[in-house]
Every structure is written in structure tokens, then in C-alpha cells.
Amino acid sequence: MNAPAFLPLAPHLPSFEPGQVWLVGAGAGDPGLLTLLALHALQNADVIVHDALVSDEILALARPQARRAFVGKRGGHPSAHQDDITESLIELARQNLRVVRLKGGDPFVFGRGGEEAARLAEAGVFFRIVPGVTSGLAGLAYAGIPATTRGANRGVILATGHPCANDEESLDWARLAQTGLPIILYMAMKRLDIIVETMLNDGADPKTPVAIVEEATSPRQRTLVTTLGACREDAKAHGCAAPAIVAIGTIVNLREQLQDFLINAGARA
Structure with missing residues (x-):
């Protein structure tokens, strides 16, 4: 054909x-x-x-x-x-x-x-x-959040919030946080409380920027910018739900500079 x-x-x-x-x-x-x-x-x-x-x-x-x-x-x-x-x-x-x-x-x-x-x-x-x-990169880009920025990060971590089969806690979230690299989470909303609590209990800075991008790249895209310490309560208050991408790290900060002129930034939560 x-x-x-x-x-x-x-x-x-x-x-x-x-x-x-x-x-x-x-x-x-x-x-x-x-x-x-x-x-x-x-x-x-x-x-x-x-x-x-x-x-x-x-x-x-x-x-x-x-x-x-x-x-x-x-x-x-x-x-x-x-x-x-x-x-x-x-x-x-x-x-x-x-x-x-x-x-x-x-x-x-x-x-x-x-x-x-x-x-x-x-x-x-x-x-x-x-x-x-992939939505983990495109969704952030549409929200005005670069996955990498020269001089800020030399890598990025893509991870799933969903546990692997027969493995209730398949990732060491504290160790991932300790790398200092931005973490981009797929399928994490259901277990966001557990993930964040683990990071905070092991010394992650509660002021670390966090962005939750719902329905990435669609006309219904909505972005919530918060912090690691507040993201659980903020997500509940704003009714954040799957499908969503969660970004953790300083890469989130650039959104504030870009969002007013970014055509595909989507709504704010």
C-alpha cells in the first residue's frame, strides 16, 4: 500500500x-x-x-x-x-x-x-x-520547563511512580533525590504521598520546586507549581489527577520567566 x-x-x-x-x-x-x-x-x-x-x-x-x-x-x-x-x-x-x-x-x-x-x-x-x-519531556516543554538547562543540570532522571511487578517499592527515592538531578515522574499521582514523604524523611529540601503538569500538551493542560514540602496538600487542594507528569528540581524555576509569553503554556492550577 x-x-x-x-x-x-x-x-x-x-x-x-x-x-x-x-x-x-x-x-x-x-x-x-x-x-x-x-x-x-x-x-x-x-x-x-x-x-x-x-x-x-x-x-x-x-x-x-x-x-x-x-x-x-x-x-x-x-x-x-x-x-x-x-x-x-x-x-x-x-x-x-x-x-x-x-x-x-x-x-x-x-x-x-x-x-x-x-x-x-x-x-x-x-x-x-x-x-x-514522550510526555515527560514534551509536557514540561509545553509548560515552559526545560528538562535540561546549560549550567544548571548535566542530566535528568526519568522514573515511574508505579511499582514494578512483585516489588512494592522498587526505587530508592531518597537516593534519587540525593543525586541533585531533576526527577521527572510518570504515573506518580496515586503514590505521590509516599514518594514525597520518603524523600522528605531522608533529608530532601522541602523548598525544592515541584511542578505537576496534567493532561500534558492537550487543550486541557494545567500546571501547578509548588514545592516538595507543600505539593501533597496543594495537589489535593487543586484536584490534581492523572494523567500527569511531576517534575522535581530547580528546572521548574524557569517557568516563571517564560510562562507569560509562552503560547502553549496551558492553564495554571
Whole structure:
């Protein structure tokens, strides 16, 4: 199937062959952050297996004939089991279909794309990885918070607030805080109290800046700027909820300088 003729890069885009699975990152939420390769995949897919964080605006870009299969996961709600999702990808590929596994953000950044790729390889199914713009970086950028700033930090920590399987507390939050590097947390709202309490109990400065960016890059984006000591109470007072990115560190301070002129800064909590 040919790529859309209106894309200038169409002749250079790879062919999406029947029987292949493409693990595609849909980006942080704003349809404008979708890559050309991701758009190419959507407009050539026979079936799209998508997560909850993929917006209707992005799904609307798919080929009209493409079948959609929702397999989103939401905390506290019935969700598709990961093993079932992966096996369905294999079965669809063996039906000689072009399969897009569409994930919010980037499939290899807390998106379980690595697990799915490994199982596809084990099953002998050819697949392609299509990286996406991860919300931990894009969401902060839209809020006017740079992940790195020359002279301020030489690194950044990306971490998930969700514990790993069979591991209730999989990260040493105190040790992460002691690095002095900014920490960007995914999926942390449910356990924010525990994470912050652990950091504070082990000597983290309660005045450390914190930003909570809800529904990053969407028209509903909202940003709360607070401190490590106050963020738990402030988050509750402002009704902050998932999906949200939490940034901890001095990188948050630049937002005050940028926000009045930043077009995509979003609302303040």
C-alpha cells in the first residue's frame, strides 16, 4: 500500500507489509507532535490496537477502513491483561494484517514496548519501532520547563511512580533525590504521598520546586507549581489527577520567566 501522496517524504517512507506489527508512539497528546512515520503507519494499518491515552483526534487520522481495538489500562478499572494484548498482536499478524500497536508517548519509555517487541521476536513476527515524543519531556516543554538547562543540570532522571511487578517499592527515592538531578515522574499521582514523604524523611529540601503538569500538551493542560514540602496538600487542594507528569528540581524555576509569553503554556492550577 502506498504512503499518502500529500506527504513530501512519501517515497522515502518504509513499506508497511501485511503480517507486520508496528509499535508506534502517538506522542504526548497534541496531534501536532505525531511523527510522519507514525502518520504513515496509521494511514496504512488494517487494525489499530490502541491505549487509553491516545486521543480521538489522533485516531481520526487513521485510514477509515482500519479496525480499532481498545486495550487501554486505567488504574482501579478493569483492564486488558498485557499477555493477552501481546498474543492478540501475534494472532493479528498471522492473519496477514498490517497491525499498529499505538501507544501514548514513546513505546519504549514506560510503555511496555520492550516486552511486546521481545514476544513478537520470539514468535517470529517482523516488527518496526516508531518512536514517539514522550510526555515527560514534551509536557514540561509545553509548560515552559526545560528538562535540561546549560549550567544548571548535566542530566535528568526519568522514573515511574508505579511499582514494578512483585516489588512494592522498587526505587530508592531518597537516593534519587540525593543525586541533585531533576526527577521527572510518570504515573506518580496515586503514590505521590509516599514518594514525597520518603524523600522528605531522608533529608530532601522541602523548598525544592515541584511542578505537576496534567493532561500534558492537550487543550486541557494545567500546571501547578509548588514545592516538595507543600505539593501533597496543594495537589489535593487543586484536584490534581492523572494523567500527569511531576517534575522535581530547580528546572521548574524557569517557568516563571517564560510562562507569560509562552503560547502553549496551558492553564495554571
